[in-house]
Amino acid sequence: MKSVLLIVVNDPAFFMSHRLPVATAAQDEGYEVHIATQSGASVADIRGRGFYHHELPLSRSGKNPFRELKSVISLWRLCWRIRPSVLHLVTIKPVLYGGIAARLAPVKGVLAAISGLGFVFMANGTKAAALRRVISILYRLALGKKNLRVVFQNPDDKKALEVIGAVTEEKSVIIRGSGVNLNDYQAYPEPVGVPVVTLAARLLRDKGVIEFVEAARYLKLQGLIANFQLVGDPDPGNPTSIDADQLEAWTREGVVQCLGYQSDMASVFRHSHIVVLPSYREGLPKVLVEAAACGRAVVTTDVPGCRDAVEPGVSGLLVPVRNVPSWRMPSDDWSMSLNCEWRWAEQAGLWQSVPSRSKVSSLSILRFIALWRATFNASQNTSDGCHGIRGHSCCTASAAGTWRSGDRRGA
Incomplete structure (x- = not known):
């Protein structure tokens, strides 16, 4: 039986x-x-x-x-x-x-x-x-x-x-997360063109969506050329959900692109340069493990769960939670970081090390x-x-x- x-x-x-x-x-x-x-x-x-x-x-x-x-x-x-x-x-x-x-x-x-x-x-x-x-x-x-x-x-x-x-x-x-299938999430060189910064999550305030948008707005005002995109849907059952009117207002302003739910996240990461998750607290975010398996550096907050998914300075950067000024490095520094991210990743051994770490x-x-x-x-x-x-x-x-x-x- x-x-x-x-x-x-x-x-x-x-x-x-x-x-x-x-x-x-x-x-x-x-x-x-x-x-x-x-x-x-x-x-x-x-x-x-x-x-x-x-x-x-x-x-x-x-x-x-x-x-x-x-x-x-x-x-x-x-x-x-x-x-x-x-x-x-x-x-x-x-x-x-x-x-x-x-x-x-x-x-x-x-x-x-x-x-x-x-x-x-x-x-x-x-x-x-x-x-x-x-x-x-x-x-x-x-x-x-x-x-x-x-x-x-x-x-x-x-x-x-x-x-x-x-x-x-x-x-x-x-057990550090649910793991990822490395046949589905493979490392690829970064795409050529304007750098793309992606936040992929349920669209909640607790995920740091407000801080992400504020940082994008500030950096664009400073002259940084980059596309900032939100991938995911609101969660009306959660009290911290972002409402549809707010998303529409951000889209009209042009500060971020709202792509909604995407079933093929590996493709999303392939077309991104940096994956961001400014969450207030997590278990161990699967999205960061997926991003790492795709060879993408991440920027996330120094909070439970998020910091456990990142090796600081190797697979990504940690920033203080709910602290937009900490994201506001001079636009020249951001431009250098974005344009050189894949070269930095190769030099750090990220392409080689991330898949083996994700396999564990x-x-x-x-x-x-x-x-x-x-x-x-x-x-x-x-x-x-x-x-x-x-x-x-x-x-x-x-x-x-x-x-x-x-x-x-x-x-």
């Missing part, structure tokens, strides 16, 4: 962009893979790839307590129906609600992926502080199951949840599979499937992409 893996993600499009390779690898390893998301256009793609799909009433922006309770109950019922060997929870609400549901259902093991802590842990003020207290309680409940592991993308997020008592060192492991990141897929095995095996060694995992040795893949001896148990 196959082991059952249930992956719960808010958005089916996010699953396709961030978790598809992991699910496919699990399927190849012999798991029966179920995907639970809200409805969306990408559901057909999920089913078309041979996965079982379950629609859940999940909403990233929902605040109605009765509807949120309905989401928890729906997850609880689903867990009772398919009785997963491993429940893999991705993004904030699935981690919180799925973790609580798993404590009340026959789930043998839980693997929760913390890909960032969200705007609640960045916002200031009395309301934000009160909300953080509530979220902290939910994290302690959700991550309290004994046979549970929590995957963090950076050490700062791990420390934040340790401080509030939600996780312990024994339950935690750091792509081993995160193997590490996820190892964690699922460890979680499942720990539950098999107990009578009720609720004991903790006792070590980390089963979770490490070698640099050659093979398992350590003894890691093929229970597959």
Whole structure:
């Protein structure tokens, strides 16, 4: 009988962009893979790839307590129906609600992926502080199951949840992002012509979109010749989303080009010279790993997640967060930086070193599979499937992409 893996993600499009390779690898390893998301256009793609799909009433922006309770109950019922060997929870609400549901259902093991802590842990003020207290309680409940592991993308997020008592060192492991497929993201020389500076992300204030536009405006006024472009859509469900009227105003002004959502990001990076992400906080931004794999230098902020994706002075530059003046180097310096970026990258060994470094990141897929095995095996060694995992040795893949001896148990 196959082991059952249930992956719960808010958005089916996010699953396709961030978790598809992991699910496919699990399927190849012999798991029966179920995907639970809200409805969306990408559901057909999920089913078309041979996965079982379950629609859940999940909403990233929902605040109605009765509807949120309905989401928890729906997850609880689903867990009772398919009785997963491993429940893999991705993004904030699935981690919180799925973790609580798993404590009340026959789930043998839980693997929760913390890909960032969200705007609640960045916002200031009395309301934000009160909300953080509530979220902290939910994290302690959700991550309290004994046979549970929590995957963090950076050490700062791990420390934040340790401080509030939600996780312990024994339950935690750091995997630096979801990895990239190097067949899809390859290094190319920079295009000839006017330099292109790209910010690719959901169009949120928390992603530093305002700072990016202000810096572009200033540099253009200083005479810098470059094209600044935004790639991505607003997220109306997020309180920090940029609205459509603002995007239209920037387009009319000519300060930036707004390209909207692009499905072929490798092509976007091929036609760019520098990739920028002035975010306030991240898990580990996949866009920066993709940009690095394409041989593009990045400029990003010195905050959790972003700084973990950059080797300063080698693969990119770090700047202070929410600090537009720090971007306002003299236009002559910017011009020199832009026009010489690929030559600098070659001299620094970036073209040669980035793909090999990204290959290590792509081993995160193997590490996820190892964690699922460890979680499942720990539950098999107990009578009720609720004991903790006792070590980390089963979770490490070698640099050659093979398992350590003894890691093929229970597959």
